[in-house]
Each structure stands twice: as structure tokens, then as C-alpha cells.
Amino acid sequence: MIRVENINKSFGDKHVLNNLSAHFSAGKINLIIGKSGSGKTMAIKCMLGLHPIDSGSIIFNDRDFINISDRQRKEIRKEIGMVFQGSALFDSMNIQENVMFPLKMTKSMSVSDMKKRVDFCLNRVDLKNVHTLFPSELSGGMQKRVAIARAIVLNPKYLFCDEPNSGLDPVTSKVIDDLLKEITYEYGITTVINTHDMNSVIEIGDSIVFIQDGKKEWEGDKKSITTANNKYLNEFIAPSKSLRRFSG
Amino acid sequence: MGFLATTGKYVLFLKRVFSRFEKRTVYLPKIIEEINILGISSIGFVAFVSVFVGAVVTLQVAYNMENPLLPTYLIGLASRDSIILEFSPTMISLILAGKIGSHIASSIGTMRVTEQIDALEVMGINSASYLVFPKICAAVFINPFLIILSIALGIVGGWLAGNLTGICPTEEFLIGLQYEFAPFTMFYAIIKTIIFAFIITTVCAFFGYHTKGGALEVGQASTKGVVYTSILIIIFNYLITNLLLS
Ligand SMILES: Nc1ncnc2c1ncn2[C@@H]1O[C@H](COP(=O)(O)OP(=O)(O)O)[C@@H](O)[C@H]1O
Ligand SMILES: [Mg+2]
Numbered sequence: 001m002i003r004v005e006n007i008n009k010s011f012g013d014k015h016v017l018n019n020l021s022a023h024f025s026a027g028k029i030n031l032i033i034g035k036s037g038s039g040k041t042m043a044i045k046c047m048l049g050l051h052p053i054d055s056g057s058i059i060f061n062d063r064d065f066i067n068i069s070d071r072q073r074k075e076i077r078k079e080i081g082m083v084f085q086g087s088a089l090f091d092s093m094n095i096q097e098n099v100m101f102p103l104k105m106t107k108s109m110s111v112s113d114m115k116k117r118v119d120f121c122l123n124r125v126d127l128k129n130v131h132t133l134f135p136s137e138l139s140g141g142m143q144k145r146v147a148i149a150r151a152i153v154l155n156p157k158y159l160f161c162d163e164p165n166s167g168l169d170p171v172t173s174k175v176i177d178d179l180l181k182e183i184t185y186e187y188g189i190t191t192v193i194n195t196h197d198m199n200s201v202i203e204i205g206d207s208i209v210f211i212q213d214g215k216k217e218w219e220g221d222k223k224s225i226t227t228a229n230n231k232y233l234n235e236f237i238a239p240s241k242s243l244r245r246f247s248g
Numbered sequence: 249m250g251f252l253a254t255t256g257k258y259v260l261f262l263k264r265v266f267s268r269f270e271k272r273t274v275y276l277p278k279i280i281e282e283i284n285i286l287g288i289s290s291i292g293f294v295a296f297v298s299v300f301v302g303a304v305v306t307l308q309v310a311y312n313m314e315n316p317l318l319p320t321y322l323i324g325l326a327s328r329d330s331i332i333l334e335f336s337p338t339m340i341s342l343i344l345a346g347k348i349g350s351h352i353a354s355s356i357g358t359m360r361v362t363e364q365i366d367a368l369e370v371m372g373i374n375s376a377s378y379l380v381f382p383k384i385c386a387a388v389f390i391n392p393f394l395i396i397l398s399i400a401l402g403i404v405g406g407w408l409a410g411n412l413t414g415i416c417p418t419e420e421f422l423i424g425l426q427y428e429f430a431p432f433t434m435f436y437a438i439i440k441t442i443i444f445a446f447i448i449t450t451v452c453a454f455f456g457y458h459t460k461g462g463a464l465e466v467g468q469a470s471t472k473g474v475v476y477t478s479i480l481i482i483i484f485n486y487l488i489t490n491l492l493l494s
Contacts, residue, residue: 045366048366048369048370049369050366050369050370070268073372074372075372077369077370077371077372078371078372080370081370082366082367082370084363084366084367085363086362086363088362088363088364088366088367089364090359090364090367091358091362091364101371102371104274105270105271105274105371105372105373106371106372
């Protein structure tokens with residue numbers, strides 16, 4: 001479980017996150033949705049400590065994540081997996097080395113144990129015979145799957161994904177969504193996903209936070225979203241044909 | 249950003265590079281890899297430049313010593329000193345700033361804009377030390393060898409030029425090379441090289457690490473890194489010379 005309370009973040013006089021509070025539960029897919037530029041990526045990056053926040057608090061299962069030492073932050077980060085928007089695989093390493101990397105850096109396991117764990121994770125995301133390929137040799141969807149494999153290799157308690165479907169075709173998007181759903185339920189992970197893809201919202205949104213200009217405008221789940229009474233949210237979901245079909 | 253702000257940010261960056269190290273076993277393979285990327289791959293280029301510039305230095309020295317009262321061996325001596333004192337340590341370092349400096353800035357810059365650095369941080373890794381420390385170690389270790397190689401080949405180039413043109417025969421050149429040789433000049437050359445290696449790696453890494461934006465900004469970071477590195481090399485060249493040779 002992750003609790004975010006009244007976080008603020010600005011760059012100069014530009015307020016990117018505005019008193020944002022939210023609650024993300026374990027074993028569920030928690031979505032942050034909003035238009036492009038609404039602050040979704042910034043919200044996640046602040047929760048991971050990649051950008052310092054101006055005020056507010058971030059709590060991972062009763063552990064403060066703000067006023068702690070580098071060492072304590074490192075310990076919490078070992079429980080976090082993150083799938084970046086562009087996958088962020090290391091170009092200089094092949095797929096096996098990419099997925100093995102977090103193990104190599106944090107665990108003292110034998111190479112054969114690490115290889116087993118890597119095989120397991122690559123299998124889990126349905127990738128075979130890609131070990132010696134380099135990221136540039138894979139399609140976007142495969143890169144995304146490698147990124148998910150790398151994010152789960154340390155058995156994270158928390159999984160963050162920034163627009164996991166961006167740049168993917170609808171079929172591949174669904175595959176990725178299903179995968180994230182399965183992994184979340186299977187391991188009871190607290191999963192937080194940014195998206196502006198309404199198909200995903202309907203497919204996987206157990207709990208949903210809608211933000212506009214860095215401010216939380218609405219929260220609920222995939223059922224209540226169709227009957228929501230928020231001007232910005234209605235504007236946001238209006239263009240989505242799939243949702244209209246779903247609701248009517 | 250102002251000069252003071254940038255300097256302050258650079259100092260903080262160095263502090264991060266030299267703190268919170270990862271497991272020691274992580275670094276050694278990375279240092280060896282960087283020695284290959286930064287050093288070994290530069291050997292051919294350094295050798296090529298050194299032979300030719302060494303030849304040119306000798307020809308120019310000879311051109312300036314047409315007075316028959318001056319002994320011919322002075323050509324060997326003057327070539328030796330300009331190669332050891334200035335050409336190899338300073339000019340080759342400037343050339344390496346262009347070659348390895350731009351490589352460092354653009355590869356770290358690319359990692360920044362493609363969120364690979366964020367990925368390292370999320371894994372709890374101190375990305376600054378993980379990425380930059382091995383590069384500093386590699387360059388500080390291998391550049392002195394490159395410079396010694398450059399000195400040797402520069403002198404060979406000078407000898408060849410003097411010999412082939414008949415300006416300075418082998419015996420005279422050898423006498424000149426050995427005449428009043430001060431080993432301290434080699435020490436001076438190596439000290440300069442080590443300081444320049446530190447500047448090249450840290451300044452270019454600094455600009456790469458703080459890239460914001462996309463591919464265009466990576467290119468700009470790389471250009472900036474090389475320009476600032478070159479300026480700093482020129483300034484430090486003066487300061488070190490003032491300190492050690494005057
Ligand atoms: N490093 C930064 N400096 C200044 N402004 C930024 C920075 N990063 C993001 N922003 C601004 O913050 C806002 C939210 O960005 P972002 O979180 O990336 O949006 P989203 O992910 O929802 O598309 C945008 O207006 C963006 O311009
Ligand atoms: Mg975003």
C-alpha cells in the first residue's frame with residue numbers, strides 16, 4: 001500500500017503537482033489517468049524520489065519515504081519495480097544482462113541461480129530465445145515485456161508503469177495489460193499505472209485517480225467512471241468510443 | 249546558468265560520483281571495459297597523429313635553426329622537449345577531449361533522455377558513481393600510457409623526418425635526444441595528462457548527466473562538454489606549467 005498526501009511540486013512558478021493525495025492498495029491495479037501533460041509522469045517520479053517534492057508526504061506501507069537517509073531510501077527502492085515509458089532498457093547490455101542487472105547489483109547469488117531467475121521472468125512475460133539479443137533488435141512490445149521482466153526480477157512489492165501501452169498497437173496493448181493484471185494479482189503487488197488509454201482503464205482499472213493540471217479531480221473505479229460527474233473527466237472520456245459502447 | 253551556479257553544480261556532481269559506491273565487484277569489469285572503450289580504441293588514432301606531428305615539429309625546429317653556428321643535434325633536443333612538454337600531453341589531450349569526451353557526454357546524455365539513468369536510480373543505484381567513476385579511473389590510468397606512446401612515436405616521427413630529408417642525421421638526432429635530458433619533464437607531462445584526463449571525463453560526464461530534452465540536446469551537451477573541457481585544459485595547462493616549471 002502506498003499513501004501520498006498533499007504533495008506539491010513546482011518548477012519555477014509552474015505548479016506541476018497541486019496538493020495531490022491518493023491511496024494505492026496492494027494486490028490491485030491503481031491507475032492514474034489524465035490528459036497528456038497533466039502531471040502523471042511527474043506524480044510517479046516524485047513517488048519514486050526521482051524528483052524531490054516541495055511539500056507533502058509519501059508513505060510505503062507505513063514507512064516514510066521523504067525524510068530518510070540515502071541508505072534507507074535504497075532499501076525501500078529494492079522493493080520497487082518500474083517500467084518506464086520508453087522501456088529504458090540499457091542499450092549496452094543484451095536482454096539477459098538487462099534482466100539480470102538488478103540481481104547482480106543487489107543480491108549475492110550464484111550466476112546459475114541468477115540465470116534461472118532471469119529465465120523464469122522472461123518466461124513469465126512470454127519471451128523465449130531473446131537472451132543474447134540487444135534491446136535495439138526487439139520490437140516495442142517485446143522491449144516493454146523485457147522491461148516488465150526486469151521490473152519483477154527482484155519480486156517487488158510495488159510496481160510502477162508509465163504509460164505501458166504508449167506506442168503499441170491495440171492487440172499488443174491488451175497483451176501487456178493482461179500481463180500486468182496477472183502479475184499484480186498473482187504476487188499481490190501494489191501496482192500503479194499511468195495511462196491515458198481508455199481501453200486500459202476499462203480493462204484493468206481497479207481503482208482510478210483522475211488528475212488534471214496536477215490536481216486530483218476525481219477518484220473511483222472502472223464502473224463508477226461512466227457515471228462520474230466531473231466536467232474535466234467527462235471531457236477526457238468523451239472521445240472514447242469503446243467506453244460509449246461499454247456503458248451503453 | 250551562471251558560471252558560479254554551474255561550478256557549484258559540478259562540485260556537487262563530483263561529490264555524488266565519489267560517494268555511496270556500489271559493490272566493489274561491480275566496478276572492476278566496468279573499469280576494464282572503459283579502458284577498452286576510452287583508451288585502447290584510441291591507440292591507432294593517437295599513434296597516427298603523433299608520428300606526423302612529431303615529424304612536423306622536427307622540420308619546423310630545423311627551419312628555425314638554419315644558422316650554421318648552431319650544432320645540428322639541437323634539432324633533436326628541441327624536438328624532444330617540445331614533444332614531451334607540450335605536444336603530447338596537451339595537444340593529444342585536447343584531441344582526446346574531442347574523441348572520448350564527446351563519446352562520454354553523448355552516451356551519458358542518451359542514457360539520461362531515455363530514462364536509463366532514472367532506471368538505475370529506481371534500482372537504488374547511485375547512477376553518478378556507477379556511470380562516471382569507472383570512466384575516471386580508466387582515463388586516469390590509461391591516458392598516461394597513451395601519452396608515453398605518443399611521445400615515443402612523436403620522436404620516431406621527428407627522427408624519420410630529419411633522416412629522410414637529410415636535415416638531421418641519426419647520430420646527431422640521438423645525441424640531441426640524450427643531451428641534458430631532465431627526467432622531470434616526463435613527470436611534468438604525466439601529471440598534466442592525469443589532470444587533463446580527470447577534466448575530460450568529469451566535465452563531459454557532467455554535461456551529459458544533466459542533459460534535458462531529447463536527441464538534439466544530447467548533441468548540444470556533447471558540444472558543450474568538449475568546449476568547456478578544452479577551455480579548462482588550456483587554463484590548467486598554464487597553471488600547472490606556472491607551478492611546476494617556473
Ligand atoms: N523537468 C521539468 N522541468 C519543468 N517542467 C517539467 C519538467 N518535467 C515535466 N514538466 C512539466 O510538468 C507537466 C507534467 O508533465 P508530465 O508529468 O510529464 O505529464 P504527463 O506524464 O501527464 O503527460 C508538464 O506541463 C511538463 O511540461
Ligand atoms: Mg507522461
